[in-house]
Amino acid sequence: MSRAEPETTPQDDAARAGWLYYVGGMTQDQIATELGISRQRAQRLVTRAMAEGLIHVRLNHRLQSCLDLESELRNRFGLIRCRVMPSLGQGGDPVATVASAAAAELERFLRQSEPLVIALGTGRAMRGMVDALTPMAAMQHRIVSLIGNISPDGSASFFDVVMRIADKVRAPHYPMPVPVISPTPEENAAFHALPPVRRVVDLARNADVVFVGVGQMSEDAPLLTDGFFTRSELEEMWAAGAAGEVAGWVYDSSGSYLDVGTNRRTGGVPVAPGLARPAVGVAAGATKVNAIRAALKSRIINILITDETTATAVLSQS
């Protein structure tokens, strides 16, 4: 037979194979026959469709145990909303667990017709959320970064989250053109005095919705492993009672921002505690428990998206 159309992209093929497999329930052999390709190729297309996120899988049932945890967290910390996903066991990646729920929460806001300013932090949780996001047209909103996008080595990888999300929803986006953490308070202030920076800062400060990850301040603190802190800075923060970090701003176990160390040189906008506007924290993992509890206490975040084991741990102590 003759394939008249040469105009199918590889991704099209992958999507079609994945569709036939997951929705149509066909075997890879049948797909191979249907599309006139070898079984191996069909298998690769199916794998690829999943890997590239062309196929979305969602759980459509609320586990009773998760619902219980949600209501307890809501009551204990006075949250607007809370979402607890089932854990994936010790082998599983907590980020993957919460990513789809976080994406759903974000979509909830994106679907609103009145224009919103949506501020975002960075980190693995945010990255996972954006990857799980379904592309949709939501140009009415503005996406703004809370945190500087200039990293110590000069790379702009932190730019990624805001750029990727803005790309998926075709919304205007505002990266924060300052260093994540400047060498001196003066240099940080100099950046923030620049008019373009001030405009982004104002936008972020008055955002209608905030999405952030939550960083732990233990040995494996993201800010340390990613090279934004030195070890001595971390120890200085420990001495001051550091419990966690949101958007680069370090707070103690009661959820109050510290006035020492890097906090005097951090660029961008801290997430103000106790406000009424939605502030969504996306975080899961055993090491983050204390950081999450502290952020909830002062209501730096008032919506929490986490997994079952983390939720249990957050509630168990305190």
Next chain:
Amino acid sequence: MSRAEPETTPQDDAARAGWLYYVGGMTQDQIATELGISRQRAQRLVTRAMAEGLIHVRLNHRLQSCLDLESELRNRFGLIRCRVMPSLGQGGDPVATVASAAAAELERFLRQSEPLVIALGTGRAMRGMVDALTPMAAMQHRIVSLIGNISPDGSASFFDVVMRIADKVRAPHYPMPVPVISPTPEENAAFHALPPVRRVVDLARNADVVFVGVGQMSEDAPLLTDGFFTRSELEEMWAAGAAGEVAGWVYDSSGSYLDVGTNRRTGGVPVAPGLARPAVGVAAGATKVNAIRAALKSRIINILITDETTATAVLSQS
């Protein structure tokens, strides 16, 4: 034996197993270990999670060929919107193909905050759509049936679609308490004269959105196989040029309702052609091609959700 927690339902277990399998990417063996059950049991739970619709799978990519068909259908028939899903090959069930897309379209309306009156027909396509619908709170809307729910044998199975959807979204619902087709025009008129019926009819007639399947009038007409038509009635309609049927009302190949046969005794509300409010037709399958084309011509429906082969066929003739 001792069951320590009596507080996990079988469905909870199935959902958890399905989550671990599809989202966590774990093997059924790992799940069995994780949950402390046998492999076979894990496998049964996973299967069940899928069968009961606890796991939703969606395609997150638009195939170029489908996009092309969509824009051509939109232009040709002046549609508001059109959605073409990839076909599942000759073995596949067309209803399964379009169900998830139809559900997504319905959810689009359900998510709107201003209250809507949503009118629905019946049939396999509607049933599939409702099954694929994600449960969500949308109490602001009212769900009303376009078609009678009393079938010839007295059963109320047609009630199902409206009831199920209302159950899933917790919205008030209004079944149409009249026979689908009455034995005589007089009896039909008598039913429609009843005040409670009139209220439902008024609601349906002024609905903000309409969702319907499209029935073919060939040998395998749903109205015939489901026992609402006799064969002689079908032949009478053929003689008058019957091409298809929407919500029980039969129209010819130009999409005009006929004034013969059962149309004089059909209960409920016909979908008025050519209106501006969205009227979504959900239909796929080779036998429905003519019925779909006719419904599009007079714009009984102005949004179409179908599959690739059907879309191609609808466009090929005419």
Next chain:
DNA sequence: GAAATGAGTGAGCATTTAATCGCACTATGG
């Protein structure tokens, strides 16, 4: 112009999954 690189391909094989079967347990009605 030749070698290197890298993505894509098909074959064979190990692992994982689905289907079938027989057995035990339970509820229901004689």
Next chain:
DNA sequence: CCATAGTGCGATTAAATGCTCACTCATTTC
């Protein structure tokens, strides 16, 4: 109290899947 139908379970076996490897072909690099 026993018989019987129905349901769920584990073991076995057939099918399907995923993984590795050697190979090709096109493009790049020296």
